Amino acid sequence: MEQTALKNLEEKLEQLLKKYQLLQKENKQLKNSLAETQTALAKSQKAYEALQLKLEAGIIAATKTMDEQQQRLLETRIDHYLKEINKCLTLLEA
Template identity: 35%
Template sequence: MALEQYIQRIDDKLHLLLKKLQQVQAENVLLKEQLQAQEETLAARDETIEALENKLHLAKMAVATQGTPSSREDDEEFRKEMRTKINDYIKEIDRCIALLNS
């Protein structure tokens, strides 16, 4: 009789363990779905931030090119930035010309 009780306890514990496993697996699926949703939300926010930063940058460039009074530091920063952009464009044009010539 003790052996049957021991086997029954093991069987009960096994069923309990399987039930907990199913609960953990269901929770894992739910958490994965929530993580995916959060990652998508984060990606969308990153895109929005990047777009807004681009708009801000363009607005600053537009203000600077209109000759509006600005501080000397802003003016120098703008000039450096414009030189860098122009140099990048020139390099890209040179690469295109090299590709056309080859």
């Protein structure tokens, strides 16, 4: 009886060790995936910021030669583009 209990305990211990190793492997994969996603997000955010700066510079240059109606139309289009970019960033963060 004692031998059977000891054998059962050893089997359960082996199962736990296997599960632990699998969980460690999965954890490592998840950490790698998270790091890759964070890197991609950081690159996207930098690109977004660079584009936003270019856009602002373009707006300043373009608005100097535009009338009010053209300026409002341009601002509306820019707002639309910024919303689309923000949606893309939100999807990347999810």
